[in-house]
Amino acid sequence: MDLLIAQINTDLRSSDALRQSSALLQALQQCAAGRDVSALARTAATEILSAPSSAVCKRLALDLLRALPLPPDLLDPLLLTSLRSDLSFPDPDVAASSIASFPSLPSHLLPSLLSSAQADIAAALSSPAESLRLAAVTSLSSLLPRDDLALMCSTNPSLMAHATTWWGRLAELALDSADAVSAGAFEALARLFQELEGRRMSRLAGDKLVDGEGALAVRAQWAADAIDFIWSRRNMLIARTMVMPVESFRVTVYPLVHAAKMVASGVVNTLRRIAKPGDTTIADSVESSAEKLVGVSDIVSHLLPFLSSLDPPLVFEVGINMLALADVPGGKPEWASAAIIAILTLWDRQEFSSMRETIVRAVATNLHLLDLGMQVSLFKRLLQMVRNLRAESDRMHALACICRTALCVDLFAKESVRRGQKPVPGTDVISLFEDVRVKEDLNSVTSKNLFREELVASLVESCFQLSLPLPELKNSGTESRVIGALAYGTGYGALNWTEPALDVVEVCRPCVLWDCNGRTYAIDCYLKLLVRLCHIYDTRGGVKTIKAGASQDQILNETRLRNLQLQLIRDLREVHTPRISSRLIWAISEHFDLEGLDPLLADDPEDPLNIIISNMHKILFNTDSSATTSNRIQDVQAVLICAQRLGARNARAGQLLSKELEEFRASTSADSVTKHQSRYVLQVIKYVTNHPDNRWVGVGDATGDYPFSHHKLTVQFSEASAAQDRKLEGLVHKAIRELWRPNPSQLTLLQTKGIGALHKELPKACTLTGSCDPCYIEAYHLADPTDGRITLHLKILNLTELELNRVDIRVGLSGALYYMDGFSRTVRHLRNLVSQIDCVQQEINMDPVQSSVTVGVSHFERCSLWVQVLYYPFYGSGGSADYEGDYAEEDSQMMRQKRSLRPELGEPVVLRCQPYKIPLAELLLPLECSPVEYFRLWPSLPAMVECTGTYTYEGSGFKATAAQQYDSSPFLSGLKSISSKPFHQVCSHFIRTVAGFQLCYAAKTWFGGFVGMMIFGASEVSRNVDLGDETTTMICKFVVRASDESITREIESNLQGWLDDITDGAVEYMPEDEVKSAAAERLKISMERIALLKAAKPKAPPAKTEQEEEEERKQSEELDGFGNPKGPSTLSKLTAEEAEHRALQAAVLQEWHQLCKEKALKAQ
Secondary structure (H helix, E strand, O other), rough: OHHHHHHHHHHHHHHHHHHHHHHHHHHHHHHHHHHHHHHHHHHHHHHHOOOOOOOOHHHHHHHHHHHHHHHHHHHHHHHHHHHHHHHOOHHHHHHHHHHHHHHHOOOOHHHHHHHHHHHHHHHHOOOOOHHHHHHHHHHHHOOOOHHHHHHHHHOOOHHHHHHHHHHHHHHHHHHHHHHHHHHHHHHHHHHHHHHHHHHHHHHHHOOOOOOOOOHHHHHHHHHHHHHHHHHHHHHHHHHHHHHHHHHHHHHHHHHHHHHHHHHOOOOHHHHHHHHHHOOOOOOOOOOOOOHHEEEEEEHHHHHHHHHHHHHHHHHHHHHHHHHHHHHHOOHHHHHHHHHHHHHHHHHHHHHHHHHHHHHHHHHHHHHHHHHHHHHHHHHHHHHEEEEEOOOOOHHHHHHHHHHHHHHHHHHHHHHHHOOOOOOOOOOHHHOHHHHHHHHHHOOOOOOOOOOHHHHHHHHHHHHHHOOOOOOOOOOOHHHHHHHHHHHHOOOOOOOOHHHHHHHHHHHHHHHHHHOOOOOOOHHHHHHHHHHHHHHHHHHHOOOOOOOOOOOOOHHHHHHHHHHHHHHHHHHHHHOOOOOHHHEEEEEHHOOOOOOOOHHHHHHOOOHOOOHHHHHHHHHHOOOOOOOOOHHHHHHHHHHHHHHHHHHHHHHHHHHHHHHHHHHHHHHOOOOOOHHHHHHHHHHHHHHHHOOOOHHOOOOOOOOOOOOOOOOOOOOOOHHHHHHHHHHHHHHHHHHHHHHHOOOOHHHHHHHHHHHHHEEEOOOOOOOOOOOOOOOOEEEEEEOOOOOEEEEEEEEEEEOOOOOEEEEEEEEEEEEOOEEOOOOEEEEEEEEEEEEEHHHHOOOOOOOOOEEEEEEEEEOOEEEEEEEEEEEEEOOOOOOOOOOOOOOOOOHHHHHHHHHHOOOOOOOOOEEOOEEEEEEEHHHHEEEOOOOOHHHHHHHHHOOOEEEEEEEEEOOHHHHOOOOOOOOOOOOHHHHHHHOOOOOOEEEEEEEEEOOOOEEEEEEEEEEEEEEHHHHHHHEEEEOEEOEOOOOEEEEEEEEEEEOHHHHHHHHHOOOHHHHHEEEEEEEEEHHHHHHHHHHHHHHHHHHHHHHHHHOOOOOOOOOOOOOHHHHHHHHHHOOOOOOOOOOOOOOOOOHHHHHHHHHHHHHHHHHHHHHHHHHHHHOO
């Protein structure tokens, strides 16, 4: 290895550019292989970077220096010196190589470099050399939109002025005579617009996380200026793009379209308000609507011929952007239809095959922009395209779009007919899905295609989304157009969504006959929607009449539902799996109109009731089914509950079911539990038969609940089909949620809620130094769970009387933290820290110096960052320090640090700060799940840890419990901080009269592990009463279960630290031995009190005299026949226990009535 390094050194010192480049390539290969070639750093810096050499060699040398683990005090001066000297180098290729290296530099070097090189950058942007202009454009377009640069500009006015000038010059270069430079300028503007919405480049830069309000305002100003430039010179830009090569034309499309869309929709005014929040002179509209429409039409006319291009990427880019223009106010359906036809042509030509998913996603997402007739004509074709997609997520998203479009078209067409317009054929849901292949799939019993299950699940879940209140959007755009059509169709009526839902349950009816190898999710979705509709229309009471006040539509819908129920009852004979048969019986029996059956057909095998009971018999006596077709315990329980409800509702059903249950009890198919339950059901049926007026004892109102799904009742053994169901449910729910309830982007939030929507509270800062330390350091952190990064932000103040010319901030790591460049520590060099004492004396307002460091997190573990400050009071003086401080015998680490420093720095003063601890809860994310899913997962989590904590709160009794809302009750004061932690509160149970509760939380780690936490609380009145205010102690039991033992092991290692993390120090950990001793002490006190009460019993009374017996006889004469006084009396005959019991009952009843009133008020 030494020989190889010597050979590379020799080649680097030669004047031959070819030998130098090959030597640098060899060094980069060795560095990539993990070998240490740090000895080449100084040679590469002196012989290549600091000396005249070719642009290729300089770029390779720069890459080599960045790849080596060099200390910053060696690397930074080399980089800055070489780049500054190369910027003014006569050869434009060398200067271009230098400026192209700017985006790869660390953030802390950029402000000084850009400020000192601003004249050279301006000269490069105006250089006659095309290569230098192109390099400057590419470099600045990759650097300026990033978060870190935008934040620096927000705090540095001079840098902001330079950057604004550069952006203006970049926009002007879109009209440059060189095609490559013009295309690069268009791409720079596109990057700025995309970064404003997505911040993708800031994430890829990966240097640090910033709180981005200042960065957003800066980028908004740049974007608004760029949009104004493009809009004002759109004709010149259109003319410039027409003479560009066709391969470069594609990058010019997005900036033109985006600027036109921002102006036409008025978003550019929002950007101006973000850039200047206090400016009230910003007008709502810059130009008239006619001028906007003409400008947008000009751009569409410019793009339209390129839809016939032979270049597939260009056709797709133009088509996507024309769809965006069709969505602005004044957009035309013809623009969207031309774009969609061109995009679909790519599919027909079998070109652009790698983008099949993107083509379908684009068409499905923008289908609503077409007119009604074209949506109907494209619907079936799009359904077949979606069927052939490979990627599950894209297929689910396209299916969700198709299902929402089907409901939208159906509702819109029906409402248009109600308002007197001509009906459009084929717009109802049944006709839209009247496709041969779809019908074959739905009617096939044993098809292996999963697409039909995905289709049914997406349709049903879309109906459920339609039943919820539609989201309110104030801005124009894609979502508001769809929601407007849905609102027009439903007329904001509560039950108008049920009309397309009825079509859906008719289309998907064959799904109950499917054999899906144990998968039940799609069928469960279907039956859940059926039960909901039957409950809404009250099909148990039969079809209503006009005399009863029913409308024609209601009669028609109830008749359709009854016919569908009869058809499903006939289908029961063809359902071969007991698991599905029991669920179908549940869905029908509770809502079927038994009183409407013809009594003359009681002996007919085709009678619906006879069919239901015969299938119940099959399930009760079935013992041979496999695990994939039956879950016998669950199926029998469901059938027995259905038997109770049917038998209690109808006398004939009660007689038939009594025979079946007696036979079942006597057979060997019933175990002890089902025998006991059968006896109970028989007793209920017998009682209802004998007492028909008290029928409510056996059956209540229909609830509309469907308790079956793959997760609501615990699966007793591992099933592959249940895992597939959970996967399908996750994909469908994610696609539906992203489409119907998407998370709004920053720009959407700003449009709807204004600039205040993005204001976030800064994290709480922590002081790392002592009160007498020479430097004051304050720190806070920001976390990015997506990339697993944490950025520590430091604020440093110089509290000495000296101006410190140099201060080094060293940060070490412990736990799961690591530096992304592989270093074991990082160093930040700060220069010229002004004394804060002098600033105070001279009444100068001096901001603290800021520094930051970004680290990655590898796994779930407690982490700390250890900050060490080295400042040099004798830097530049050439002398050594006489000050030895209190460290006469210093440790070896400090001695090594001092020996390694160059003598001109002087001896440093080392200040060790207290560690900055990352809370363990910071590595969690809230996990939204339903209570049933949570309680399904809870017993299966293998790792568990328990601990007990206590806190005190003021008040007790009725004041602290029943009289307060439980979300603000004082007995929860110690746990209020959990609401701001990354936990999702699944459910809660409160017993307010005794101040007891149970809270359930769900979370997941950054790395995918599941964490569930339950908190059980019970209060005790403290014996210490101070000034009449009672303080009550709440004893909480924290139970944490996790999917991995390493998670609970980390929590258990420091239980008090975990409680501090989630409650901000409000709860004090109580060891188990203290818990037991406290319980024993309470038991002892209770026993002592009982013993005192027993010892205080009154003595036996002496024998009564004749006079006392006479008085008792007179008192008895004064009592009535019931033992009550004949006259008025205020004396209470209740014992103390009875009085307390009655008072408790009164308190519970009072609380119950209070809750009922609150619910009524909330409902209103």
